[in-house]
Amino acid sequence: MSQNKQFRFSIAGQPLYPHIKLTRETFPRLLATRKIESDNAEYFGPFLTRSTARILIDFLNQTFRLRTCYIEIDGNFEVPCTQYYSKRCVAPCVKSLCGRAEYFEVVELARLFLGNKRKSFESEIISFMGGAAGREDFERALFFRNVYQNVNSFWQDKRRQVWLDDAVDTFILEENSEDIKIFLVTTRRMRMLGSRIFVFDSLSGVPPEQALADVIQQFYRFNTPREIRVSRDFPQRRELSQRLSQMFRRNVKIVVLKENSTTITAIRALGRTQHEDDLKNLSPKKNPSEIQSELKKIFGLKTKPARIEAFDVAHISGNDLAAAVSVWQNGRFIIERYKYRFFEGINELESLHEFTAERFLRKSENLPDLVIIDGGLSHLKAALKGVGNSADRRFIMIAAVKPRGKHSDISHFIMEDGRRIEFDANNEAMRVLQILRDEAHELANSAHRQSRDMGYFYELAAILPSLNENERQMLLVKFGSIKKILEIGEFQLRELFSKEKVVRILLDQKNNREGKSRKIRPPIIPIRYDDPNGDAGDLRPIKAH
Template sequence: MKTVYIEEQIKNLPAKPGVYIMKDENENIIYVGKAISLKNRVRQYFRESNADPKVRAMVAKINEFEYIITDNELEALILENNLIKKHKPHYNILLKDDKTYPYIKITKEDYPRIFKTRKILKDGAQYFGPYTNIFALNDYIDAINDIFMIRDCNRNIEKSISNRERPCLNYYIKKCSAPCNDKISKHEYQSEVKRAIQILEGNTQIIEEYLTQKMYKASSDLNFEEAAKYRDKLTNMDKLYEKQKIVSNDIDKNQDYIVYSNDDINVVFSVFFIRNGKVMGQESFYFERNLDNIDEMYNSFLIQYYFEKDALPDEIVIEKDISDRGLLEEYLGNRKSKKMKILVPQKGKKKDMLDFAKKNAHEQFKIKSIKELNNRSHFESSLKELSSLLGLDNISVIESYDISNIQGTSSVGVKVVYKKGKKSPKDYRRYRIKSLTDKSDDYASMREVIERRMKDPELPDLILLDGGKGHVSTIKALFRELKIEVPVFGIYKDKNHRTEGLCSDTEIMEINKRSSLFKFLTGIQDETHRFAIDYHRNIRNKNMIKSELDGIKGIGEKRKTALFNKYGSIDNLKKASVDEISSIPGFNKNIAENILNYFKEL
């Protein structure tokens, strides 16, 4: 039900593009969205005729909202994406794509090098990939370099030739043609590189013949260990080529095909990489269906997936249109410095490839569903055993809490949530301890964290504390004051800090260490402890880097935070170049030089 305050806010909303930020009564951001007209879009959420039950559930939690006006819808799109990544709102999907697949890079030098890289630069080099089988890729690069004797050093070749430098060991073991010692002409060396490029473009027969000859030669020389190495390399090559299925000899563009498969509970998005008519690999992302309908989730996934990609394809092929297609094309085209196409084919070869990708996405989804069923059976068994042990009915939502500090400094608390036995990371929360003078007091810190959490009227079925009887007693006393009835137990550890069992404020319950329940509880405790330690370490590192930057002219709080977010540590910052630092928003070349000169003088 709308409050008078929200009704007044809606009346005063501008009919301009921008981003809206929904908050609950604890001021937690629960949803971020963008709009061409803030007035029209936000008003839709609070209409009583809103049919989507998940939208109604979110609206019921909205206590207030904020908005930011932008000059146009593209700016709103960029801001929305940044805010989602920063605040991780409960009702937005969040893509945690921390995988960076490697590419093969051929440098733009007179004597090029060939090596693996995960970073795509605008440096005139040639890039092939991405490759999803990393072990096979390593063998692939080794074999190419062995066949064509490509250098892997950083020497200035012209300078080495003029100084008559001796070639390195690779020349003597026949792994390099030694252009540094003029053992091969520039023209001959570049011809070998061109042959290597032909292999990368699809002529794989050369490399297979080379490895096979090496294997038979080693075998005939009775060097069976060496022969086995070449056999393994051939096997890895087969794995690499097996994934690089030729789907069309007519496709000469780099394409990504994005498809999905779903039911009422979950959805999987699959990305297929097509390079020069071959499937180079694919990756899949799984989400629970939350607030968004499938069209909105598809739209959000595409935006988050491509927003910060180093290497962009020439075309993105999708199975159904998205509301932000034009905006995403414009944004990616600006980044790529050439027109970007997002296509929705209805027939032809691209539609055939889309159907092929869709079949594979369905298979991925079925495999995931089977695993989910198996896991669900395991979780249900553990929850049933836990319910019986504690004398509770229908445990569905479990919240686990931990406190982390070092001698009272940077004291923090965390909440980790399990729903139906599964982790629910979108519900995790972090808390800075604010009200205590003695922040080494774990009992008082735990009380503060849970008291703040209890302002949310939606309560869990069970609360677990990382601690013993004292922690449980403290929180039970708090609940009596607040007149809240939620079961509270502690997961206590032995003297070696290993999970031992459960406890109330009066008794200890030992658990069979071979049981599924013990493994389940150990997993909860480990996950809560990990989350707390990570948060504490993050704050501690942030404070350390900020304090070490205090003496640098022109570095205030905003720039300190930007440097921490970019580099994470002083050591990483020291390794950065002036150009890298000056490219950070809000920095320039003079400030970057001040920073690096400051560390040189220490």
């Protein structure tokens, strides 16, 4: 079934059920998304319920440990980021810890698991375990054994049944003179797993039943439920059933329900009650140009803002501050442009001043049209001081003020001239600014927290810079503590390393005793479990209990 077909009732770009996207990169990532794009990535799903999908995302990250960062990786990092020590990444950024071939072994296992190909998964992982053991790479063999055990536990837990092979999808068509609504409800036995609503303008001369045929053809791209039920018959129903059966190599029934059936009555009631919030939001989402026009109008900008940046500073009691910036450009959150920096010995406002001054000295980088500062009037003044009074400045700054005691909300904005603009949670353009502010806030807090809590893991890298990370980890396993490693003598070292490397290690030990070891701050890399443009921000991972 070609996805290039021009459907009269298209669902392209509309949010679907949760899916998992395996990116096509040198080192692929797994991301949650509700949108299927033509980007050469692999998609798996859908997965329901929403809570169970979030548990699945956490399980994937903890079990397979594929990277969640947005940086270019070539294996030449000196040390891994904090995700490695949190046991949430295999660290392909450090070649001595995980090379590309090793990484793709894990990618293949994740692919088989998400496709629910249980026999192939078992065969492959047993092969990987045997290969690692044969090379006497017992740590690698243990990793695969743990993956195998975790996956088997997941499959056996009925509460984690995220695949929908045994579910039923019911499509109910409703129409009036202006539009057509299709309610989709997915159930397993008597339990509702998820729902979607699709709304289309009525088309003159086109029967409304065509919307059912078009939606069903577009909706099933990677999997189908046990049965598809529809409230009305449509001419292509049998042919579509045959095509889906051939596509997924299983019998896919499309059954017409009777008009007065309890299923139709229940779903219509559901559409008018549980889905009232969805119905309120059924107006098409604004496109980037419309959002930009709205922001231009709200804040009195001279042009539509193509690029917007948000700044925030995180700290505890004013110590060890972390500043961060997030970027939105032409409708997309540009994660690879997110940055952070640590500050010591200065306060929050001084950190914000220095961070913004540093940012706007980089003339080579695209400048924003609008800048959001997380904080009040004093924060806005500190940032403006960092920018200076350049006559050619073409962007404006505004402060996003939190209501008292509600740090995730915005009460109002403050303009450079002191004017106050109230925040409207129903305004889509303002919500974009709130999300962007939250992104900067989350990065600043994450950088601050991980620097504080994960510093211990980087002490050995600072003490023994002559070794690679794999060699340092080997010493830590063998001797048990940094203190004991510092006490290792030349004789013991020669049993483990070449003569030249022993000389360098002894020099490292000497430098440490003399206080000459350089400090290594934990590298905190922006991470993301969902596609930032996949309408899946609510699918952040949660742990199963």
